[in-house]
Amino acid sequence: MDNCQPREVTEISESALGLSRRTALKALAVGFAAIGLSTIADSAMAAAKTYKICKTTDVKVGSARMFAVGGRGIVVTQPKKGTFKAFNANCTHQGAPLAAKVGAVRTVSGSMICPQHGAGFDTTTGAVTRGPAAAPLDKITVKVSGTQVTVSF
Numbered sequence: 001m002d003n004c005q006p007r008e009v010t011e012i013s014e015s016a017l018g019l020s021r022r023t024a025l026k027a028l029a030v031g032f033a034a035i036g037l038s039t040i041a042d043s044a045m046a047a048a049k050t051y052k053i054c055k056t057t058d059v060k061v062g063s064a065r066m067f068a069v070g071g072r073g074i075v076v077t078q079p080k081k082g083t084f085k086a087f088n089a090n091c092t093h094q095g096a097p098l099a100a101k102v103g104a105v106r107t108v109s110g111s112m113i114c115p116q117h118g119a120g121f122d123t124t125t126g127a128v129t130r131g132p133a134a135a136p137l138d139k140i141t142v143k144v145s146g147t148q149v150t151v152s153f
């Protein structure tokens with residue numbers, strides 16, 4: 001059998017696979033590097049951009065706040081003093097944003113509460129703490145330098 005026959009290419013969305021864009025880019029970079037295409041691997045990783053999202057004082061300890069950055073909603077949390085986490089702001093149940101607009105996300109006992117149907121997500125891990133959502137929030141890489149909080153995706 002001829003292995004050079006054209007194959008049908010099917011478009012697969014990242015969300016259908018449950019992957020974040022950054023996770024998909026990392027996997028792509030590892031795949032390219034594995035077959036010796038390090039320049040392409042470097043380009044795939046460079047496609048993940050870093051954004052200055054807020055100052056450390058913008059997110060109080062124990063709270064969560066939604067921001068619009070890079071064309072998407074991102075939630076930044078500070079579950080413990082000096083520990084910052086970031087997640088995709090869209091609920092994994094039916095995709096509603098975790099806040100009606102940029103600003104505070106309602107939290108109860110360390111969980112972010114989706115305003116649509118009440119799902120809860122842990123402010124430290126993004127894990128589901130209350131249904132109807134079944135999947136955790138996608139994690140976003142977050143870094144703090146001085147008082148500047150940045151996210152990369």
Ligand code: FES
Binds near residue numbers: 094096114116
């Ligand atoms: S969309 Fe969030 S709980 Fe349904």
